[in-house]
Amino acid sequence: MRAVAKLTVVALCLSGCTGHEVVRIVDGVPVEGRFVNASAYAAYIEAADREARGDVPGALVAYRSVTERDPGSVLPWVRVGALRCAQGEVGDAREAFVEAEERAPRFEPLWRARAECALAAGDAPSALAAARRAVAERPRRVETVLLLVDALRKSDQSDEAFRYLVSLAVQHPNHRGVWEAIRDATDDPVWVARAEMRLDALVARAELDDATKPLDLTHDTGDWAEVDRALRQGELDAARRAMRRARLDHRLLAARALLIGEAELALREAGLRLSANPDESDARVAFALAADLTADDAALSDALGPLPSRPESLSPSGQILMAELLARRVGPDAAAAWTDGPADLASIRRRLAEALAAAR
DSSP states (O other): OOOOOTTOOOOTTTOOSOSSEEEEEETTEEEEEEOOOHHHHHHHHHHHHHHHTTOHHHHHHHHHHHHHHOTTOOHHHHHHHHHHHHTTOHHHHHHHHHHHHHHOTTOHHHHHHHHHHHHHTTOHHHHHHHHHHHHHHOTTOHHHHHHHHHHHHHTTOHHHHHHHHHHHHHHOTTOHHHHHHHHHHOOOHHHHHHHHHHHHHHHHHHHHHHHSOTTOOTTOOSTTHHHHHHHHTTOHHHHHHHHHHTTOOGGGHHHHHHHTTOHHHHHHHHHHHHHHOTTOHHHHHHHHHHHHHTTOHHHHHHHHTTOOSSGGGSOHHHHHHHHHHHHHHTOHHHHGGGOSSOOSHHHHHHHHHHHHHHOO
């Protein structure tokens, strides 16, 4: 059910470059982006959810619904193309990709999907051309460069492919996928041994990371310590009193509960706040994320329709929660429009901890 680049803003999770524009602040710089209405956003979440559950026919219908509600959207056409390709309908996939290209010809996920589709269809020349376009648009995305490496190898251009891999190893020495690709791409015993040694070290490091929990706030002695203790004991009223004593913004309680892993309490708190004020955007986002984390499909369905469609309508912590919701249900490309920095879940959670630590 689970299905920023600093120089690129993807307008919401749909992307595009036409229509009414809004201004977002990215790295302190005003950037214009396309406004996307809430109904289109909700339809996209439904489509992504159906895709994640393997309901391809339902996902295709939902993605097409997005394109009707928001004709300037790009990512829905990309997903239609990818799904058609996965079903072997390469001609229909190409048509969908053309629709996406007409709306945003420099959209990296489009060229990545085209390359993946062409590789799956055994069309190495088309895959190589599309992968080169994808890398040109987003040269620092490791997975995109690895896709180009795959296309190069299938096009009998192994020397160029290995040069890319060596460059990636220098830039991203802790990326397992890079070292796995190096191990599989060469017969050079020195490089094979180096790759295997590095992979062993990375596996050991991953096991250590799993054992240590970097966001464990159990020993936090700051303003939130008493609040956290009450939340871990399941006492919402005590947590609210602790927030008042610490003079913390009471609207942040649901976000704090989500941060420390108390999603059920976050759902209750956000639901109470929405009962008092249905227009409180931060509470609605917290409610939706908590519903997703607790697998409360009915609550999530209720929350999706009126979700905010612009970052400006949310507090900094609310924007981070929206990014996490999108990252969990759609992916990092969708989350990137709502967060300043990497859009993976670990990075998003770290920024939420920082935002709450700085809040009063």
